[in-house]
Amino acid sequence: MNSNGHIRARRLARGLSPLGAALGLALLSACAGKAPRVLPPNPGPEVGTTTTTPASTTPSGPVPGSEGDFQAVLMGRDTIYFDTDKYNIDADDAAALQSQAQWLLRYPAKHATIEGHCDERGTREYNLALGERRANAAKAYLQSLGVDGARLNVISYGKERPVALGSNEEAWAKNRRAVTVIID
Amino acid sequence: MIDVNIRKSGTGRPAPRPHAARRRLLPWLALALAAPALAQPVAPAPAVPEAAAPAPAASAAATPVPASAAAAPDALTGSVTDDSAWQSLGIDIPAFATDADKPTPASVDGSSGLGTAALGRAIAEVITADLRNNGLFKPVGPNALPQVPFAEVAAPDFAGWAGRNAGMLVQGAVVAGTDGSLDVGCGLYDVRLQQQLIRTSLTLPPADWRRAAHKCADTIYSRLSGESPFFDSRIAYIAETGPKDHRMKRLAIMDSDGANHRFITTGQAMALTPRYSPDYRSIAYLSYLDGEPRLYIYDIATNHQRLLVATHHPTFAPRWSPDGKFLLYSMAIAGNTNIYRIPVDGGPSQQLTDTPGINIGGSYAPDGKRIVFESDRSGSQQVYVMNADGSNQRRISFFGGRAATPEWSPRGDLIAFTHIAGNLRIAVMTPDGSAMRYLTDSWQDEAPTWSPNGRIVQFFRTAQGSGHTSIWQVDLTGHNLRRLPTPVDASDPAWGPVRP
Numbered sequence: 001m002n003s004n005g006h007i008r009a010r011r012l013a014r015g016l017s018p019l020g021a022a023l024g025l026a027l028l029s030a031c032a033g034k035a036p037r038v039l040p041p042n043p044g045p046e047v048g049t050t051t052t053t054p055a056s057t058t059p060s061g062p063v064p065g066s067e068g069d070f071q072a073v074l075m076g077r078d079t080i081y082f083d084t085d086k087y088n089i090d091a092d093d094a095a096a097l098q099s100q101a102q103w104l105l106r107y108p109a110k111h112a113t114i115e116g117h118c119d120e121r122g123t124r125e126y127n128l129a130l131g132e133r134r135a136n137a138a139k140a141y142l143q144s145l146g147v148d149g150a151r152l153n154v155i156s157y158g159k160e161r162p163v164a165l166g167s168n169e170e171a172w173a174k175n176r177r178a179v180t181v182i183i184d
Numbered sequence: 185m186i187d188v189n190i191r192k193s194g195t196g197r198p199a200p201r202p203h204a205a206r207r208r209l210l211p212w213l214a215l216a217l218a219a220p221a222l223a224q225p226v227a228p229a230p231a232v233p234e235a236a237a238p239a240p241a242a243s244a245a246a247t248p249v250p251a252s253a254a255a256a257p258d259a260l261t262g263s264v265t266d267d268s269a270w271q272s273l274g275i276d277i278p279a280f281a282t283d284a285d286k287p288t289p290a291s292v293d294g295s296s297g298l299g300t301a302a303l304g305r306a307i308a309e310v311i312t313a314d315l316r317n318n319g320l321f322k323p324v325g326p327n328a329l330p331q332v333p334f335a336e337v338a339a340p341d342f343a344g345w346a347g348r349n350a351g352m353l354v355q356g357a358v359v360a361g362t363d364g365s366l367d368v369g370c371g372l373y374d375v376r377l378q379q380q381l382i383r384t385s386l387t388l389p390p391a392d393w394r395r396a397a398h399k400c401a402d403t404i405y406s407r408l409s410g411e412s413p414f415f416d417s418r419i420a421y422i423a424e425t426g427p428k429d430h431r432m433k434r435l436a437i438m439d440s441d442g443a444n445h446r447f448i449t450t451g452q453a454m455a456l457t458p459r460y461s462p463d464y465r466s467i468a469y470l471s472y473l474d475g476e477p478r479l480y481i482y483d484i485a486t487n488h489q490r491l492l493v494a495t496h497h498p499t500f501a502p503r504w505s506p507d508g509k510f511l512l513y514s515m516a517i518a519g520n521t522n523i524y525r526i527p528v529d530g531g532p533s534q535q536l537t538d539t540p541g542i543n544i545g546g547s548y549a550p551d552g553k554r555i556v557f558e559s560d561r562s563g564s565q566q567v568y569v570m571n572a573d574g575s576n577q578r579r580i581s582f583f584g585g586r587a588a589t590p591e592w593s594p595r596g597d598l599i600a601f602t603h604i605a606g607n608l609r610i611a612v613m614t615p616d617g618s619a620m621r622y623l624t625d626s627w628q629d630e631a632p633t634w635s636p637n638g639r640i641v642q643f644f645r646t647a648q649g650s651g652h653t654s655i656w657q658v659d660l661t662g663h664n665l666r667r668l669p670t671p672v673d674a675s676d677p678a679w680g681p682v683r684p
C-alpha cells in the first residue's frame with residue numbers, strides 16, 4: 001500500500017522539520033516553490049527535484065556516512081508508513097528498517113533522529129503521542145537489528161508537519177510516517 | 185411573563201449565581217453623583233471581598249435576585265417558549281453619559297487619549313456586541329439611539345423609551361475619578377414596568393475600560409438569563425500563519441470577544457495547547473524549544489517561562505486543577521503515554537495512569553475530585569473517568585467512533601469532547617457517558633473549551649484542504665454558532681474563568 005515514489009518530495013519538507021523555526025522560515029522562502037510543486041502527479045518536477053541532490057555532488061557523490069549518503073543509499077527507505085491509528089511495523093516497514101540498520105551498523109559513530117508523524121484526521125494531542133509511539137516502534141525495530149538505542153533519538157511532530165498537503169486518503173497515507181534522519 | 189428559565193431547561197439544574205454575591209452593587213445614585221470614593225478598584229487588585237456585597241445602601245432591586253423567574257416583570261407579556269422568541273427581547277443601549285467630558289489615557293480602536301464621552305459610547309457599543317453575539321438578545325446600540333443626558337442616567341425617561349419597542353433599557357455613566365481612575369456604572373431597566381432590575385458599578389484604570397463594559401454585559405446577561413456571567417474573561421490560543429506544511433504556531437491571548445489581542449511567543453519554537461492558570465497569571469503550554477516537545481509555564485507579568493518537568497521525555501497536554509495548585513500532564517516513555525499530576529510550585533510527580541498505550545489529556549471536575557481523560561487502552565481513543573488519585577478508572581464513552589479531548593464543564597454537569605467518526609465533531613455527554621449529542625457538524629472541529637459559566641463551548645475548526653484554522657463557539661443548544669475574530673488563523677482555544 002505504500003508507494004515510495006514520493007520520497008523525493010518528502011525529503012525536501014522533512015529536511016526542514018528538525019531545524020529551528022527561525023532557520024526553517026529562512027529555508028522556507030528558498031524552498032517554498034519546490035515543496036508544493038511535488039504534490040501534483042506530475043513526474044517532471046519530481047525528477048528535477050531528484051536530480052538536484054546528486055547534481056551538487058556529481059564529482060564524488062555524498063560523503064560516506066553523511067545524511068546525504070544515507071538518503072542516496074536508502075533511496076526512500078528512510079521513511080516507513082503506517083495505517084490509520086496504527087503503529088505496527090509491517091513487512092514493507094521491516095524491509096526499510098533493515099536497510100536503515102545495515103547503514104547504521106556500517107557507520108557506528110553516527111546518530112540518528114527518528115521523527116514520528118500523523119495525518120491531519122486526528123486530535124492534536126493524541127497525534128503527538130501517536131507520532132511518538134510510531135517513532136519508538138521504528139527505534140525498537142532498529143534496536144532488534146543490533147543498532148544501539150543510545151544512537152537513536154525520537155521526536156514526534158504529531159500532525160503538525162505534513163509532507164502531503166491534500167485532505168484525502170492518498171495524502172494522509174503519506175503523512176502517517178516515521179522518518180529516520182542522520183545527524184551529521 | 186418572560187420565562188427566564190428557558191435557557192436552563194436543557195440541563196435541569198438550578199442556575200447557580202455564585203457571582204451575584206461577589207459583585208459589587210453600589211448605590212446607583214452615588215455613582216451618578218460622582219462619588220468615586222465609594223468605589224473600589226477592580227483591577228489589578230484580586231478578588232473583591234465577598235463581604236463587600238451587597239452594599240448596605242443597595243435598594244431592593246439591586247440585591248441579588250433569585251435565579252428563578254420569580255422576579256421577572258409581569259408587565260412583559262407573551263410566553264417565551266423557544267430560542268427564537270427569547271431572541272425577540274429587545275434591549276436599548278444608548279451611549280453612557282458623562283458628567284464632564286474629561287480626557288483619559290484610554291485608547292479605543294487605536295485612538296488614544298479619549299474623553300469620557302467617547303468612552304461612554306464605546307462602552308455601550310461593547311455591551312451591545314457582547315449581548316448580540318451571545319445570540320440571546322436583540323440589542324440596539326448607541327449609534328441608533330439618542331444620547332442620554334447625564335441628569336437622566338439615574339432616572340430614565342421611561343415615557344420616551346416606551347415609544348420604542350425595546351422592553352429593556354441599559355443606561356450608564358462614565359466619570360473620570362480624581363485619582364486617574366475611571367468610574368463606570370450601569371443599570372438595567374424594564375421600560376414598561378418603569379423599574380430598575382439591577383445595577384452595577386466599578387472603578388478601574390482607564391486602559392481597562394472594556395472590562396467595565398464586559399462586567400455590565402455580564403450583569404445584564406445574568407439578570408435576564410439566570411446564568412452565571414462569562415463575558416469578562418480571557419482566552420489563550422495558538423495563532424497560526426504560513427503554509428500548511430510549515431505553519432508558524434505562536435502562543436497568543438485575547439479577551440473573550442477577541443479584543444486586546446497579544447502575541448506571547450515569537451514563533452521561533454512551535455507552541456501548542458495552552459491552558460490559562462485559573463488566576464490568569466501564567467499559561468501552561470507545549471513548546472518545541474530546544475527541539476523537544478515539552479511543557480512550560482509562562483509567567484505573563486515577567487515574560488519568563490520555566491520547564492514544568494525536568495525531563496527529556498516528551499510532555500504533553502497540560503491541565504490545571506481548579507484551585508491552580510496542580511497540573512496534570514502526559515508524558516511518553518518508550519512510546520507509552522501516561523498521565524501524571526505535579527504540584528505547580530514544585531515537588532514530585534504522581535503517576536495517575538499506568539496502562540500500555542496512550543493515556544492523555546485529563547480535565548478536572550469543578551470540585552477537583554475526579555478527572556476525565558482520554559485513553560486508547562481499549563484499542564481506540566475513548567473517554568474515561570477516574571478519581572483524582574488515579575483510582576477507579578472506567579470508560580464512559582460507548583457510542584461508537586472515537587471520543588477524544590474531554591473537558592469537564594465548570595458547572596460539572598456535562599463533558600464536552602471531540603467525537604471522531606469520519607469527521608471530527610464537538611459533542612457533549614453527561615459525566616456517566618449518557619445523553620451524548622452533537623453541538624457541531626463540520627469537517628473537522630476539535631478541542632472544546634468551556635465558557636466560565638458552562639453554557640458555551642469554543643473549539644477550533646480546520647478547513648479541508650487548505651488546513652486553515654479558526655476558533656468558533658456554539659452554545660449548548662447547538663445554536664448561535666459564531667466564529668471569533670482573530671488577526672490570523674487560530675487553534676487550541678483555552679477559555680479562562682471570569683475575572684475577579
